[in-house]
Every structure is written in C-alpha cells, then in structure tokens.
Amino acid sequence: MTEHLPFQVMGKPIGPRCNLDCTYCYYLEKENLYPDTKRFNMSDAVLETYIRDYLASQAGFPAREIRFNWQGGEPTMLGLDYFRRIVELQRKYLPRGKTVANTIQTNGTLIDDAWCAFLKDNDFLVGVSIDGPPRLHDRFRTYRNGRPSHDAVMAGIKRMKAHGVEFNTLSVVNRENAAHPKEVYRFLKDIGSTYLQFIPIVERTADGHSLAPAPQIDEDGVSYDVTPWSVLPRGYGDFLCGVFDEWIREDVGRVFVQFFDLQLGLWMGAPATMCWFAETCGQGPALEHNGDLYACDHYVYPEYRLGNIMETPIAEMMGSDAQWQFGLDKRDALPGQCRNCDIRFACNGGCPKHRFARTKDGEPGLNYYCRSTSRFVKHAGPAMKVMADLVRSGRPASDIMELRRTGRLAGPSAASARPGRNDRCPCGSGLKYKHCCGRL
Ligand SMILES: C[S@@+](CC[C@H](N)C(=O)[O-])C[C@H]1O[C@@H](n2cnc3c(N)ncnc32)[C@H](O)[C@@H]1O
Ligand code: SF4
Ligand code: SF4
Ligand code: SF4
Numbered sequence: 001m002t003e004h005l006p007f008q009v010m011g012k013p014i015g016p017r018c019n020l021d022c023t024y025c026y027y028l029e030k031e032n033l034y035p036d037t038k039r040f041n042m043s044d045a046v047l048e049t050y051i052r053d054y055l056a057s058q059a060g061f062p063a064r065e066i067r068f069n070w071q072g073g074e075p076t077m078l079g080l081d082y083f084r085r086i087v088e089l090q091r092k093y094l095p096r097g098k099t100v101a102n103t104i105q106t107n108g109t110l111i112d113d114a115w116c117a118f119l120k121d122n123d124f125l126v127g128v129s130i131d132g133p134p135r136l137h138d139r140f141r142t143y144r145n146g147r148p149s150h151d152a153v154m155a156g157i158k159r160m161k162a163h164g165v166e167f168n169t170l171s172v173v174n175r176e177n178a179a180h181p182k183e184v185y186r187f188l189k190d191i192g193s194t195y196l197q198f199i200p201i202v203e204r205t206a207d208g209h210s211l212a213p214a215p216q217i218d219e220d221g222v223s224y225d226v227t228p229w230s231v232l233p234r235g236y237g238d239f240l241c242g243v244f245d246e247w248i249r250e251d252v253g254r255v256f257v258q259f260f261d262l263q264l265g266l267w268m269g270a271p272a273t274m275c276w277f278a279e280t281c282g283q284g285p286a287l288e289h290n291g292d293l294y295a296c297d298h299y300v301y302p303e304y305r306l307g308n309i310m311e312t313p314i315a316e317m318m319g320s321d322a323q324w325q326f327g328l329d330k331r332d333a334l335p336g337q338c339r340n341c342d343i344r345f346a347c348n349g350g351c352p353k354h355r356f357a358r359t360k361d362g363e364p365g366l367n368y369y370c371r372s373t374s375r376f377v378k379h380a381g382p383a384m385k386v387m388a389d390l391v392r393s394g395r396p397a398s399d400i401m402e403l404r405r406t407g408r409l410a411g412p413s414a415a416s417a418r419p420g421r422n423d424r425c426p427c428g429s430g431l432k433y434k435h436c437c438g439r440l
Helices: 029-034 042-060 081-095 115-120 151-164 181-190 234-251 258-266 314-318 322-333 371-394 397-406 411-414
Strands: 065-070 101-105 125-129 167-173 195-201 292-294 305-308 365-366
Touching: 042 065, 042 081, 042 314, 042 397, 065 081, 065 115, 081 101, 081 115, 115 151, 125 151, 195 234, 195 258, 234 258, 234 292, 234 371, 258 371, 305 314, 371 397
Parallel strands: 065 101, 101 125, 125 167, 167 195
Antiparallel strands: 292 305
C-alpha cells in the first residue's frame, strides 16, 4: 500500500436524493450514475465500514480531531435515528487520544426541534444553504412543484438559534444574487450568520446542460458557453469586492468570510485552507451511498471512481497512484500564464474543474474565474497586506478598521483608484506604490 496524506471525506449517505429541486444543483443528476437504484440510503454495513476505516486511516496523523462531513443530496432526509447510529459507530471505533467532529450541510427545511436538540447535544456544526433574501434565494432554490423554500429555511434557522446550535451559511453566487453583494451580505449578517461561505456557480453547456440557448456575454463583451444561472467572471469579481468593502468597514474579526480568511492566510504565507487555492489537491474525496469513492466531490464521474470501500480499504485508494496523480495535476497542468502570474500565491490556478478558459496566448487550461480572482486581489490586496503585517506584529487584523477610520490608511476604493507608480503606496507600508502593491 502506498502512503496517503490526511484527508477529509465528503460523505453522501443519501446519494443525490433531495426534497428540493434547485435549478442549479450539480448533484441531483448523479442519480444517472446508479440507474437501477431506488433507495439511496447508505446501508448499515457500508456506514460501519466507512466510519471504522476512515477513523483508522486518520489515527496516525498528528491532528487530534477527526472530522466527518455529511452532505448529499439532503442528509436530513435520512432521519434522526440514522444520525444517532452514526454517532454510536463513531464512539465504537474512535481511536485512543482522538476526538471526532461532525459537520452537516443542509438546505435547512427539515430542521425541527428534535433535530436541533440532537445537533446541539452532539456538537454538530451545521452549514445551511441560503442565497440571500427571499427574492434572490427563491429564484433557484425551490421544491419540485416550484414552491419557494426560503420560509422553511428561515424557520429552521430560527429554531437552531433558539437551541443554540452552531451554524454557518453557504451561499451560491449565481447570476442573480451576484449583482447584489451588499444586500446579500447584510441579509446574512442580519439572520445571525457569523461565518459566511460563498461558492460561485459555473456550469458549462458542454457538460450536458441544454438550457442555455445562446452564449452568455460578459459585461466586457467576452462570450462564454455557460448556463444562464452561472455567474460571469466579471460579476463574481465585483461581488467579492462589494462584500469585501462592507466587511472591511466594520466587521473584521466579528464576521468570518471564508474567502477573505483564506486570502489573508495566503498573504501571510500560510498554506491554503481551501483546496481551490492550494498548490495541489486530492485530499477531499467523495463517498457515495453504496461505498463508491471518487477523487473529489467535483469529479463524481465514472472515470474518477477510485473503487469501493467494501472491496478496498479507503486508505489504500487514497494512497493510489491515480489519486496522487489527480492531486498533482492541479499544479502540473498549470498554463504558462499562471506559472508566470504575480498573484499565483493567492490563486494557484483555482480549481481544475473551472479551468476551461484560454490564456491571452490561446493556451487552454486557464481558470474561468481568473479575472474574478485577479480583480479581487488587486482590489483587496493593499488591505490584505496591511492586515497580514498587523498580525505578524502581534496585533489583531481588526485594527485595520481603526487605521481606516482615523485616515491613516486609504480604503479599498481609494486603493483601487491606482496611485501613480512613484506615489507612496496606499496600503500604509511606506514604500513607493511601484515597489509594493503596484507590483500586482
Ligand atoms: C449539493 S448541496 C447538498 C447539501 C444540501 N442539500 C444543501 O443544499 O446544502 C451542497 C451545496 O452545493 C451547492 N450547489 C449546488 N449546486 C451547485 C453548483 N452547480 N455549483 C456550486 N454549488 C452548488 C448548494 O447550494 C449547497 O450549498
Ligand atoms: S437542496 Fe441541496 S441537494 Fe437539494 S437540490 Fe438544492 S442544492 Fe441540490
Ligand atoms: S489569477 Fe489567473 S493567471 Fe493568475 S494564477 Fe490565477 S488563474 Fe492563473
Ligand atoms: S478538483 Fe477542485 S474541488 Fe476537487 S480537490 Fe481539487 S481543487 Fe478541490
């Protein structure tokens, strides 16, 4: 058996089954992978094998906590007894000296008081999918009959808050809500979310989505063969900058936005905390209901199936040449433009799933979101640099808000107005702009 790195599985104990039918959902179509399957619940035998083998596979690594991520489809459709069994099996097989943590990603519509009590008692961290206020959320997140889901999600969130269940929000950035960064951000704050994740959505028509009647044209006149709900690169960049401007004004250290957090880490030279921005990947396989293991949640396709946990130990599949190669390809397949990119440290070419654009020289393999990332880094880079310096000098990153209030630092909008090359850099470093953030 070959060695493997620590890894975290995205578990799909109910496969792609769901009580909602979100227009943009990439996972519902996975039913086609299992055409003869009527019931997608992971059997007790597969569940027990998974929990036993996964815990054993992580036992030798230094991290004390071993994490299980439950997703889908909609995992809460499995019911509470199913999750009680999960906790029981985790206790049974927990290696000495380790602790277990659980996250569950849900649409929130089925969270009642009994669920809340269970989630609280067992310290589950809950991720709730919500795309903003009703007008924006209900545009795509509906039941099969088209009924909106926002009210049900909010009822679930209200209950969780009443029970003191820890939750964060996961919002897809799509063509509609991307145009309203401030409204989305303020809404998420108002409902009590203090940890916000934003995931951009892009689906190519070439992947079999036939609903895009014509190429989608970006504001810059560039044409993309993506679905009408996919956010365009310019729109996603603008969204990130819009949210950043709100956050940096009064919320640093109080509200955690995953993207900003991880960018700050990268500016400080720390390893990426999200695979999209890491140099290599391949440490986040997806486990389907029947024990099939895939290279990644974004690559649940037959050609990326590593095997089945009922036949091959999970550790062996994760140490296989195929999985190593999958992870290294992220770095090795970078096009020239990325290899020579000044902000590669903050991007690393992004997720390979999104690398279907062409570079300025026409080379394939550039990330669709290249323009979004570079726009964000140029906009937020000066402030990121200041925050990184603050943290390095033992001060909290949130001190940046005071520096900006007292005029000792230019705001992001002033920074993005581009000073002259020989002017003092607006980030406050004392260097000339051309020697500091101007190099971006
Ligand atoms: C597939 S769902 C499964 C868990 C649960 N049903 C939920 O909605 O949270 C996991 C996350 O993926 C997001 N998602 C769905 N389709 C997507 C797409 N095409 N691109 C990016 N994210 C997507 C959902 O909004 C949700 O936040
Ligand atoms: S609730 Fe989750 S799994 Fe269900 S359709 Fe929506 S995004 Fe997909
Ligand atoms: S910003 Fe663009 S060119 Fe630079 S590493 Fe990212 S995708 Fe590549
Ligand atoms: S393919 Fe994308 S989502 Fe999957 S592990 Fe790599 S970077 Fe992460």
